[in-house]
């Protein structure tokens with residue numbers, strides 16, 4: 001078999017890369033290797049619709065068997081890449097099969113950070129895969145009590161979903177506030193109030209002393225002296241990149257598989273993209289970051305594919321993220337911590353946007369929250385302004401009557 | 411032949427923009443192109459049933475506000491992840507400064 005393009009990891013990023021290889025005219029062999037038992041599926045619904053849908057949900061497939069056939073992509077499922085042989089330019093799969101490659105993309109994603117003291121009893125859950133979601137869903141009942149450890153995006157989305165089903169929900173966060181990472185305090189406060197108003201209990205600044213399995217429930221003892229009793233504890237304390245394949249093959253790793261602005265690893269024939277990699281973000285002068293965001297996974301997959309084919313294109317996208325909680329949606333463009341000053345724009349009905357400006361007046365971030373998609377369009381336009389390194393007039397940003405679109409045209 | 415339904419005034423839509431139009435329990439999106447032509451499609455994204463009127467019109471593309479899926483609003487064709495199912499389009503005419511839709 002002639003060596004072609006091989007992708008390890010059949011998530012959002014890997015599938016997007018496979019599609020992009022074909023869209024960019026590559027007609028040699030493309031192999032996509034996945035370890036899960038399902039066709040590649042979208043993860044964002046797992047904490048949202050997959051929990052709340054009245055009927056048993058189906059995984060929302062990114063590309064089905066017919067799609068793979070149409071594209072001529074060889075999708076190998078349930079078969080993890082076990083070893084990477086760089087000298088022999090081949091990937092060894094779990095079942096012993098050896099897949100040679102000309103260029104390789106590693107898109108192995110991330111997995112939930114484990115909480116060691118929680119152990120692994122039947123009442124302890126993590127959420128990353130469709131199977132995880134089904135297991136949690138099966139335990140969520142109107143009268144059940146769910147403890148969510150970690151007030152990040154996944155924990156809070158799950159809190160909203162569980163609450164909407166009538167479950168009693170307590171969120172326990174070690175930091176002084178929820179959404180400490182990446183969300184401005186003013187917006188986190190709105191999210192906090194939103195959850196409180198829905199009856200979700202949130203305790204911040206609380207360390208966990210122990211988690212005891214009491215057969216009929218679990219008891220979470222907090223260092224501050226309180227205890228939370230629950231039927232199920234879901235742990236959402238962040239994700240760690242899956243780097244083992246790369247690391248054991250001697251590729252550079254730095255908070256994720258380290259790639260350059262072309263998404264190339266320390267081996268020029270091997271690329272990495274999506275949740276598993278750290279890369280220099282050009283809009284912020286090459287600051288090295290690792291993102292856990294859906295659109296980033298898609299964009300990097302497509303960019304890696306073009307560069308595998310020799311495009312030599314630099315990563316230029318601005319991070320973009322959304323999160324649905326109760327009837328509100330939060331949208332963020334750029335990284336909020338890049339801002340030195342903040343301008344607020346109110347859009348009515350409680351919706352608002354915080355624009356972050358750098359010391360030199362450049363727009364570097366925009367975070368907004370509102371009912372449904374109220375802030376979506378402005379955040380998207382702000383993203384384009386950030387990409388252009390625009391220096392918009394702060395008073396115009398503050399005024400909802402001034403259209404961002406006009407600033408973009410200027 | 412189905413009837414033409416009056417949807418809005420031609421000036422109710424900015425150039426290179428979109429509005430939502432609800433009629434008889436259905437929802438549509440009406441577009442005004444940069445070339446000053448009018449078009450109409452189903453109002454909801456084929457990915458998660460989000461109102462496309464909250465999105466951004468760029469040339470002949472409507473980008474969904476929710477996850478940035480893209481469609482060509484003139485043809486309804488899905489143009490980028492995560493959308494893969496096309497939108498239905500509807501005939502539009504402008505008469506006496508008013509926009510009419512044939513919703514069939």
Ligand SMILES: Cc1cc2nc3c(=O)[nH]c(=O)nc-3n(C[C@H](O)[C@H](O)[C@H](O)COP(=O)(O)OP(=O)(O)OC[C@H]3O[C@@H](n4cnc5c(N)ncnc54)[C@H](O)[C@@H]3O)c2cc1C
Pocket residue numbers: 008009010011012013014033034035036042043044045046047079080081082107108109110127128129154242245273274275276291292293294295297320321322323324
């Ligand atoms: C519950 C949940 C909700 C989310 N909600 C949002 C949201 O609202 N907005 C947003 O922007 N982002 C959201 N995300 C994040 C988004 O889903 C991820 O950023 C995205 O899935 C990353 O894509 P990826 O392909 O890099 O990694 P993944 O989707 O993790 O895919 C990697 C795949 O590689 C496989 N793999 C790993 N190692 C191997 C191996 N050795 N061999 C073969 N296969 C392997 C894994 O099993 C996995 O299937 C959410 C994530 C979760 C879990």
Ligand code: FES
Pocket residue numbers: 455456457458459460474475476477478479480492493
């Ligand atoms: S709802 Fe339109 S792209 Fe997802």
